Amino acid sequence: MPGILELDDTWMRGEAQAREEDASRSDDTEDCDLARASILRREFIFDAPLKEAVERGWMMTLTFGGFSGPLYAWVDGAFVGFCADGFIPAAFDVTRALQPTHTHTLAVLLMDSPVCCHGLFREVSLEARPPAHIVDLVPVASHDGRAGALTLRVETTGGVEVHATLVNEAEQAELWSAFGSPDEVFEARGLEVLPWSAEEPALYRLIVTLRDEEGIKDTVSLDLGFRSIEATSQGLTLGGKALILRGVTRNECDGRTGLAVNLPEMLDDIVWCKQHGVNTVVIADAPGHARFLELADEYGLYVIDCTSALYGPGAARNEAIEAAIRRDRAHPSVIAWALGDEEDEVRAARSLDPTRPEYSQACFPNLHKVRGEELHYAPVTVAPSYSGVTVRNHMTFTSTADLEFLCRVVNEGRVTWEYSASLDVAPGETGFLSVPWPSPGLREVSVRLSYSTGWAPAGFEIAHGDLSM
Template sequence: MKTLSFILLSSLLCTSLTAQPPSNEWEDPTIIDRNKEAARSQFILYDTAEKAMTGEATESAYYKSLNGDWKFHLVKTPSDRPRDFYKTDLDDSDWSLIRVPSNWEVEGYDIPIYTNIIYPFPKNPPYIDQEYNPVGSYRKEFTVPETWDNKEVILHFGSISGYARVFVNGNEVGMTKAAKTPAEFDITSYLNSGKNLLAVQVYRWHDGRYVEDQDFWRLSGIERDVYLQVMPKTAIWDYSLTAGLDESYTDGEFSMNVMLRNFDGASSDRTTVNLEIFGPDGNGILSLTKHHSDTNSPMTFSHTFKNVEKWSGETPTLYRYTIKIPGSQAVSGKFGFREVEIKNAQLMVNGKPITVKGVNLHEHHGTLGHVPDRETTLQDFKLMKQNNINAVRMSHYPHGIELYELADEFGMYIVEEANIEIHAMGAALQGPFDESVHPAYLEEWAPGLMDRIHRMYERTKNHSSIIIWSMGNESGNGPVFYEAYDWLKAQDETRPVQFEQAGQNRNTDIVAPMYPGMNYMKEYAADDSQT
């Protein structure tokens, strides 16, 4: 019988911080991922604009969910893992079933661990004690429709919590480490006609866990939606939009960059792209068409709308867009016109100072663990609004994409935060620590930390509810966070960036101290030397 146990972790012995060459890639921070697609906005591609406007992924002929029951096998240590888990002729008849998405600890396997600051394994970055490092192996059979011939197929994982290797039909297609943002792989060349096998092996602990040290339940597995997204050989691959206001906060200034992607064998002929904008009443108010042949550069649309209805926490008015390649594909979403500024030391939306009445929110469900649940988020937002809460900080990682869609609709101000916390190695402004062993100050960790910030930004950059970017929590303020601040400011001139660990250094637009005392706040408010 499977048993489910809970451990409140209060202490853990630390091993010496020794310098030794990594022997496994799950203990090597210089290996971030493998064959993983670059970060981009998260959306579903549809075969028609009409279907895209429904917002129902299952309506798309280009979408196939892989959620549901998967074969599952768990061992306590990597040395015991099935090394042939990916083979097509493996007999998995004695494996258990697990639902996906889920965290295996709340499905009756392994132990859910709650800890704050102290790592749930001996501290010796980037190494992991292998006496207890559970490994979960997953297998799922699926078929692809014949209508997907001559198209590209992207495998999407919304989040895998753990170090994961991904195989299709016995061939490795890639590897990922970072949780809480999507991992996508182009699996087109690995597919068979008819039946196919997807196999994933997930290690609970790995080097990336040293920078995922949040105060919450430590859970593992394939925890967000898994699906296949088919794309024509010339496809809408990414886009970014801005919808601000003019100096009088009256007219809406809209701009959108659309990036196409030509997959192998695609024609280089000019592609026609149409953008349509619909007002809050659902009626079309703009239609622009352009022709494009250079997929190495974005296609830019821009327009000024007179006397727009503005988006704010009190009036979350939304417009709709559709991007389509006629007769081929379409994307649709919603946005609001709003201007976010800091003026005279005040955070302002649409030219008016706002009072932030906010909360921190972990992605946690009483029985589902870290699996996003739209209905629970909907109830949370209703309760928040009823109690005059108008802002939510994603503590301390990007949440499921459903949350941002609801925040756009409810008028909830969002502080979007990267999946970075390195608390047990030391936090700035909280006492001394050894920078010589701290990931935030070491060159070999910097690319992985930057990747987490890049992926946070790219995934949710088109959501109007996000008014502030946050680079992480209690992580130290090493050189990488100055580089990341500069990168974010170069990418997005429309939102401020905050970093609690920066204090009053240059790499934050907002001073956001952790648990400030009353005397500190009085002194800060009275200090005329700081703006």
């Protein structure tokens, strides 16, 4: 937490300088082991719904969204858990630790770690769950180019029956539903769904309900994208088509707030990528916030995800790999895992998620360094000539039919002629647009969106070309 670090000027001095100063002080004292740690304490009371849940005997779960670890936690004086790596949320069952008092106390001990920003950097929450509840959903959604398929496994702590429904929220239509016992594997074939891609991020809502004799006990919903990803000797393919990855590397760290990156900053990164033709984000060093992946699903970005690199091979590293894959494997935007060369770790990842390859060879510029530069991966390139414009479509799944080609002649800084046209060029193909250029001058072609999206308004320029006559 930056606010805590600022109390002793550690945040202002910088982590590296602070470590050097602490080391020099420890050298002056014989047989002195210096341990850097933070102790955080917070009192809280239950609101009415939580109080009612406690009275009904529901399970109370305390979740730390992100911390620099290792973390030790106590509730009402009772030790409730330890976690070595905090880049994936850590949840503790605190039901028995909670005392029958009006005010409760949460205490946290955070030991030193290699992370540059020490403390809690994501939300801390307390959640009430019924004795019979949904623990995890494991959906595998694929698409063969004609129809979608879904395999669903539901992990529960009890219950009698599971109901699953797939919904197209945009059209308010139910596409598929089924029910069965909690240990049953649900399968659906021939689903009339559009394939998900970064160019056309089609999402569908999966709603899963757990029931028993008394009625509904728990409900979980998430967005699904149907696509099939494979690794070949030439690279990655999506739906059988080779992917051209135009990417950046993203490290979730802010110069002002450290690892505590908020929704506006995440959305700003997503929008910048879409506006500059970036279709791939490689997550570096440690997993980012889950909300970033939700935005990538919605806006359309391919993500090469990673696990925490805080620890080398061993128990802590294995736990970090399992936690990251369990959290992120339902996101269609995640197309691969970047784990490294350890064969045991790659095998462990494949056992948890056999649908995605290991892909560590991507090398792209750092997002925060290129934000101030004119990096632009144009999805379409245009080359004006004497009689028209040559158009090259670099997209994998989308034609240029919905784009506007605005042709202009500029003389002495003033537009003297303008001509708007459209051209349908298939993905990966080249086309020619005939243009009746009227006179000498600077010939410009601006490729623009003819429709509004979540990341740009209609008329937004995605490519540009010119020719001086």
